Amino acid sequence: MIAVRARLFVFTLAMVGLAGSxxxxxAQTSTEADAEAQAGAEGFRVVSGDGAFVLRLRGDLYADARxxxxxxxxxxxxxxFLRRVRPRLQGRVYERFAFSxxxxxxxxGPEIDxxxxxxxxxxxxxxRMGRFKVPVGLETLSSTTGLMHVERGFPAGLVPxxxxxxxxxxxxxxxxxxxxxxxxxxxxxxxxxxxxxxDAKEGAGRLFATPFAGTGGVxxxxxxxxxxTVGAVTGTATTPALTGVSTTGxxxxxxxxxxxxxxxxxxxxxxQARMYSGPVELLAEYTVVSETVRRGPxxxxxTHRAWQASAAAVLTGEDAREGAVAPRDPFxxxxxxxxxxxxxxxxxxxxDDEAFSRFAAPTAASQATAWGLTLSxxxxxxVRFMLGVERTTFEGTETSPDPEAETLLLTRMxxxx
Numbered sequence: 001m002i003a004v005r006a007r008l009f010v011f012t013l014a015m016v017g018l019a020g021s022x023x024x025x026x027a028q029t030s031t032e033a034d035a036e037a038q039a040g041a042e043g044f045r046v047v048s049g050d051g052a053f054v055l056r057l058r059g060d061l062y063a064d065a066r067x068x069x070x071x072x073x074x075x076x077x078x079x080x081f082l083r084r085v086r087p088r089l090q091g092r093v094y095e096r097f098a099f100s101x102x103x104x105x106x107x108x109g110p111e112i113d114x115x116x117x118x119x120x121x122x123x124x125x126x127x128r129m130g131r132f133k134v135p136v137g138l139e140t141l142s143s144t145t146g147l148m149h150v151e152r153g154f155p156a157g158l159v160p161x162x163x164x165x166x167x168x169x170x171x172x173x174x175x176x177x178x179x180x181x182x183x184x185x186x187x188x189x190x191x192x193x194x195x196x197x198x199d200a201k202e203g204a205g206r207l208f209a210t211p212f213a214g215t216g217g218v219x220x221x222x223x224x225x226x227x228x229t230v231g232a233v234t235g236t237a238t239t240p241a242l243t244g245v246s247t248t249g250x251x252x253x254x255x256x257x258x259x260x261x262x263x264x265x266x267x268x269x270x271x272q273a274r275m276y277s278g279p280v281e282l283l284a285e286y287t288v289v290s291e292t293v294r295r296g297p298x299x300x301x302x303t304h305r306a307w308q309a310s311a312a313a314v315l316t317g318e319d320a321r322e323g324a325v326a327p328r329d330p331f332x333x334x335x336x337x338x339x340x341x342x343x344x345x346x347x348x349x350x351x352d353d354e355a356f357s358r359f360a361a362p363t364a365a366s367q368a369t370a371w372g373l374t375l376s377x378x379x380x381x382x383v384r385f386m387l388g389v390e391r392t393t394f395e396g397t398e399t400s401p402d403p404e405a406e407t408l409l410l411t412r413m414x415x416x417x
Contacts (some may be wrong), residue, residue, distance in 0.1 A: 009199075015101065017085075043417045054092040060084050060145065062106065062414040066249060070408050077251065081290055082106045083355045083412065084144065086113060096120045099130075113162065124170040134160040135180035135206040136185075137307070138272035138285045145416040146323045148281065148343035150388045151248045153308035155287040157349070158243060159268060160187045160204070160229065167204075176213050181205040186231050186266075189289070191241045197239045200268070202231030220391040221276030228269045233291075235261030243289055243304060245349050247371065249408040250389050253365045254351050256293065260359050263291025263299060281320035283310040293359055302355050308347030312374075314338045324381055324416070331379030339381040345390075346371045356397040365394035365403050372408075386412040 034049045045056035061082040069081050073224040088102040102114040106219045116130025133141055137159035167182030187204035208225030235241035240261035245254045286307045293300055314320055316339045329336035348369040356366060372390030379385075388410040394403040 013178050023170055041417070045116075052094050054090075056090040058088040058090065058417055060086040060088075060414070060416045062144070062412055063175075064150070065411045067409045068249060069407055069409060072404060073249075073251065073406075077249070080192070084414075088114070112239070122155065122170070123175070124172050126169050126209070127166070128169065128182075129162045129166045131162055132167070134163050134165075134184055134204050134229070135169070136160060136204055136229060136268060136270055137180065137287065138225070138227075138270070138274060139283065143323055145384070145414070146321075146325075148283065148310050148312040148341075148414050149248075149372060150386050150410040151250070151343055152249070152312070153345060153347040154245060154306035154349040154368070155270070155285050155308055155347070157188075157245045158189045158287045158289045158304060158306050160184070160189065160202075163187045163202075164202075165201075174214070176210050178208045179206065187231050188241055188262075189245070196405035197236055197241050198234045200234070201230045202229050202233070204229045208272075218277060224273045226269070226271045228267065230265070230267040232265050233262045235263065237261065242293065243291060245304070245306070245351070245368070247392050247408070248367065248370060249392075249405055249406060251406065253392075253394055253403065254349070255272070255364060255369055256297065256355075256359055257361045260293055260295045262291055263294035264301070266291040276320050276322070279317055279320055281377070282314045284308070293355075298358060300354050300359060302352040304349070304351050306347070306349040306411060308345060310343065310345040310347075312341055312343035315342055325376075326380045326381040327378050330381075338377060341376040341378070343374040343376070344372070345374075357399055360397075362400065363403070366396075366397050367395040369393055382415055382417050384412070384414050384416075386410070386414070388412075 013279045036047045038045050042101045043056055043058040045054060047054050064083040065080045067078045083106050085105040086102055088100065090100045096119060098114055098118045100114050104111055104113045114130060114132050116128050117124060118128040118130045120126050135141065137156050140156045140159055140161060150364060163184040165182050165184030167180055169180040171178050182204050184202050184204060185196035186200065206225060206227035208223055210223045212219040212222055233241050242256050242260065242262050244252055268287065268289045269286060270287045275282040288303060288305050290301060290303045293302060312320065314325055318325050318339045325339045325341055327339035331338040350367050370390055370392035372389040374386060377385045390408045392406040396402045
């Protein structure tokens, strides 16, 4: 960290103002201490002299290119684009209270990604309220900066991404057990975001255990868990609130027909596991979603499934970890090349047979299976170059042929601080 000492009277007053009007005396005391402005691998931040107030500026920028060699794709599918452009402002007030505000000006933006306030009463009890990630999908909860592949797999399309609600979370058992339970407005899968359409709410919960953490053995980095949601939803003609599934190239291969909407209970179950062992990372998850749909007088409860198995190895020997690989010898040093990682994945999705042909769109596929490889270069811990290739095959229905297979080439250059 590079530290620059300064007397930041305006900053201290602004941060203290977050706590309310009854802290005038505290503001006068805080200005007597030197504040500190810092810049480094964790972003830019300003810390009050007594450490009670922290304001941090962070950001992500992902520039992507997407091509479909040998595949007949829709017009505009092949392009260069800004996948994510996300400035983030985070802060801490009096140690136990924090906030985060993050927007996204990339594809689909501008929009608010995160905006929440958090009270940290104890390691086992933290209260968060606002808009944030729903605690369900393992890969969905993972930071995008450290994903093994350019895009997430099929299970991420069946679980909610971000939603507005309230959540209790914490750790227990020497931080070997993590829990989260919350109540949210309710949203379809991450690939089909939508506004709240009714007064019903959706409960979500997750348990994740790392039983051998700290033992130093081969299973030290093993984590297993299960998560799920339950609720009821009534969609509308303009916002049907239904699950849809897309390929890694973000091309929809299953959607419901016009006039179909959610109308009843929706639940999800998502068992999951992850393993870090030296330079190797493994990930596996399986997701089931059940939802009741309506089209005119006809209703049906449909069950869709998705799964994935991923593995990555840091070829230059650095430890795999959650977040991003930290090169032992960053690019720029004498004869240093940074870190290189190779990832492989197979994943699939199966849609309920009862969805065809009354509820699904005529062009919808009943099943998809994909395999892919991703090569990543980390010149340093903040910058990453990615090159990925993926092949997806589809199965049609009894009344429709198999859709054309998709070959995808993805590249990304990203910086995250």
